[in-house]
Amino acid sequence: MTQNSAEKTPVTLLGLGAMGTALARTWLAAGHPLTVWNRTPGRAAGLAGEGAKAVGGVAEAVAASGLVVVCLLDDASVGEALADVDLAGKDLVNLTTTTPAQARDRAAWARERGARYLDGGIMAVPPMIGVPEAGGYVFYSGAEAVFEQHRETLAVPAGTTYVGEDTGHAALHDVALLSAMYGMFAGVHHAFALIRKEDIDPVAFAPLLADWLAAMAQGVHLTAGQLRSGDYTQGVVSNLAMQVAGTPTFLSTAEQQGVSPELLRPYFDLMARRLAEAGGEEDLTGVVDLLLR
Structure with a gap:
């Protein structure tokens, strides 16, 4: 020593x-x-x-x-x-x-x-x-x-x-971040499945996907602000009604590409439920409340 x-x-x-x-x-x-x-x-x-x-x-x-x-x-x-x-x-x-x-x-x-x-x-x-x-x-x-x-x-x-x-908060932060990671991976895997049978090089596609996810990740700050304020219409760019209206395109594309929609459909179902309950002018943040039991 x-x-x-x-x-x-x-x-x-x-x-x-x-x-x-x-x-x-x-x-x-x-x-x-x-x-x-x-x-x-x-x-x-x-x-x-x-x-x-x-x-x-x-x-x-x-x-x-x-x-x-x-x-x-x-x-x-x-x-x-x-x-x-x-x-x-x-x-x-x-x-x-x-x-x-x-x-x-x-x-x-x-x-x-x-x-x-x-x-x-x-x-x-x-x-x-x-x-x-x-x-x-x-x-x-x-x-x-x-x-x-x-x-x-x-x-x-x-x-x-x-x-x-609060002793539980380290574990809670850990699992919350990892849960978001797995949700991201689910989207990544669905995206690669969509192009899998096409003449598209996944290696060439990967930078486009990574850059898009990095850009979209900034949305977590908007969601956090809406949750804090309770105003889910604050700063909305693409409202819930517009996004729900677009979901059939994603499901149809998956069907046409021979890809299971099982990674997307549960989230789309939650979006539709929130639209029915709260109207279409807010953002996607209301889905958080649907997940609370």
Whole structure:
């Protein structure tokens, strides 16, 4: 251990999947004393060769550091791994992907065991970890004191964005952004399906599609402003009536191209419902209210 590493916050990391391994390597490279544990011990061997202390038991790993970072498969894995471990006095940072409700429950569970708790939602894939220019970051929510105390250490693998004391908000931000991503991918896949049987090079088509999506993405700001104000007619350029009137063209084109409309039709159905309920002068924002149960 170098003098530099001795001055860095020691970290215990539980979980050495692809993401956990990437996190581990960035802390090691930055000089943080690192203790690692994984259910399958073999995964820790390479990191031990890079300077990590690999231990065979969770209790030993947790005892090694005041800051304990968890990156396991799911919430059940967290509960199982830490079930019989003394967490008193520890700062537990959970980067496992969970639901907001699971995050809140896990925070209460940690407090009952004497630990301070911070939840995280990782907005990156493993190759982005430790590469600042890649733009990856982690949402954090829960105990602000824990975040502030460990901000510098947590910022080593990826940028940090604190989203509040409500422990569930990191997971909620994470899932909300990823849900939008999958919606975008659905549109992308439908677009490629439409041209798939034609003499159109998908590689040549891709820049047109990417540029169009980037331009249309600016619409999220209009939607946000309308939701805040409650006025869904504010700043409307193409109103709901006009857009609903155009949907048969998209469905007919899909049919003619031999493409299933199953990715588009549910959204078009919601648009038609909103038109029937609220009239046609507003934007698409009213669909948000239809989704609330």
